[in-house]
Amino acid sequence: MLSSFSLGAEAARRHYRSHHHHLPQLPATPPRALPYPQLPLPFEISGAQYLPLAWADVKGWSDDDHLAAYKTFRASCRSINAQTVAPEPKSEYKALGASLSEPCRAAKSLELSDDAKAKTFFEENFAPLRISRLGEPDGFVTGYYEPVLEGSRTQTDVYNVPVYRRPSNLFVRGYKQDSVSLPNKGPVYRKIGRRKLVPYYDRGEIEDGKIAGRGLEIAWLKDPTDLLFAQIQGSARIKFDDGTTLRLNYDAYNGYPYTAVGRILIERGIIPKEEMSMQKIREWMAQNPDGAKELRRQNRAYIFFREVNLSDKDEAVGAQGIPLTAGRSIAVDKSLHVYGTPFFIEGELPIDSERSKTPFHRLMIAQDTGSAIIGPARADLYFGAGADAGRVSGRLRHPMHFVMLVPKSLDPTPRAARLPVPDPRPSEKIAKLFPQTEPAKDQAKPAAPAAAVAPGKGETVAVASPVPLPVPRPVIEPVQELRRPAKNRPHRQQ
Missing domain, CATH: 2.40.40.10 (RlpA-like domain)
Structure with a gap:
């Protein structure tokens, strides 16, 4: 009976509220727009x-x-x-x-x-x-500049450092293998057969002769340091004994990031940073041929050249x-x-x-x-x-x-000027009453006094105390009442 009465009373209250005290439903508050709602910036360069x-x-x-x-x-x-x-x-x-x-x-x-x-x-x-x-x-x-180097069209005892053109098995995704001037960033592969792609040889492997004897030699130089600097600059002029000149330009690279050899010499304490220059690098390499070979290989990037039809005046x-x-x-x-x-x-x-x-x-x-x-x-x-x-x-x-x-x-x-103006900042009066103070670095230090005298001045500067944050509400675990065993509970009389 009590259970039936409670359910009936609740239904009556809901009916009364819905028919006699129904408040008009207010429209939902629209979400607040951002200060710059999906408008392109007037000019944007990453970073x-x-x-x-x-x-x-x-x-x-x-x-x-x-x-x-x-x-x-x-x-x-x-x-x-x-x-x-x-x-x-x-x-x-x-x-x-x-x-x-x-x-x-x-x-x-x-x-x-x-x-x-x-x-x-x-x-x-x-x-x-x-x-x-x-x-x-x-x-x-x-x-940067264009080096002018002495060289030979054929290999000799003096000129024995090869200058390579781009190998036919060098492959870059999205480019044809005969494209002019492949990009100098991104992965580069060596094509094996028709489908298999593996990373291309690095500088050490190429200097050890991995692509030698394939007819890729454009010319020959005296010193591997000359080749390194030509590759860093991206172009070179090679003068031959007969008075002719060969012009070379960047054509492709092997896919490894460039490592500055000068930075390595600085990190090793060999050349001070304030004295670093290409001339200093060249002098150290000439005096330390074994160290120069190891230093070159720290820069795994390797540049391939192509011949260009330019005169000495260009x-x-x-x-x-x-x-x-x-x-x-x-x-x-x-x-x-x-x-x-x-x-x-x-x-x-x-x-x-x-x-x-x-x-x-x-x-x-x-x-x-x-x-x-x-x-x-x-x-x-x-x-x-x-x-x-x-x-x-x-x-x-x-x-x-x-x-x-x-x-x-x-x-x-x-x-x-066509971008919307952001929300107004707080007034000067509000900003003075509630300053945005940073937390103290040393919590053990006592709080600053309400007024302090600036050092070296005779004026008293008021320092507002930070607004205290509200204390978080404590979490109170609900206490469950002990319930009697069912066998001791008196039976409800019908």
Whole structure:
């Protein structure tokens, strides 16, 4: 009876509430939108920080030879304008994308011969953007050049170091085996038969003769150190006894990451970091032939070359496919940047001598790449061919200011103005009442007093105490009542 009564009463209460005290149902509160709801950022380069500038804020901009930079830029534009599709594979994933085609079309009909007009061209078609790696104030530059080496077309007792062309069994996924200039990053395989792929030989195996005698020798050099430096630079000129010259360019690599031999010498304490240069490396290798052999093999990467039809008057060909310009071309990270992008690089470099601090403020054009060039503000400066260029480029390892020139169509300043404004910050009064104080490093120290006198000053500075956090509610375990045994429980009378 009691059980039936309870169920009936509960049903009556529910009926009464639903018919006589029914409150209107309020619409559900919509979820709060994020400050930036699925809007693309105005400009984005992975791992980079950047700041829009005015041209007047670009230090040294007015002191440069803008006409020389314009001529180098137009050389890149010839390659960009010749493209019927995107300038580079997957360029749509890069910050600039195909936007350089617009200023390149403008430069196509402008045969400028005046420095002031060249300067005006860059200012009217580009916006300056200070750029560096995330969390770092500056970029970093090194230098490279084209070695001029003595060699022979045939093997002799003096010339016995082979320069190899790309082997036919070298395979890179996504590329035909006869493609020109395979990428310098990613895995590379050796094809065995029709299907089996294994990693390609490393430097030690190749130096031990794994691919010797297969007709891959382009020429022969005197010293394996000459070959190592030619491979690091990515190009070389070989002069023969009959007065002729052979021009070589990068064609492929064996799939192993580049290891800087100079860094190994620094880590071993052989050459101090402040004295490191390519000339120091060469001198140590000449004095320690056995150690040089072991040091070379620490860099397992190996470069294969191809012959190029260039005269001695032409500069080396960069990865963009055009001859480089000494003092104006740079190698950049191809995964982040587009060939043809202008970069204004400013700072001091030891150009005149090892100890000199020569002012350097120059507009450079991205026309090449390298496996060791990684990051948004990382560049390798091309200085030309020969021993003098090698001495200058060999001592460059310096932080520099980088200003990237962005086409006006991608200027991040007006595009950023269309982004929604984030939530307002607390008022100044609220911020003073509830300061965000960091926890004390030493918990044993007593709490700071309510007022403290700043050292060296006669003023009393009020220090607000941190707002105490609420004490967490204690967890109370429910106490279960002891129940009597069923045999002692009195029977309910019917």
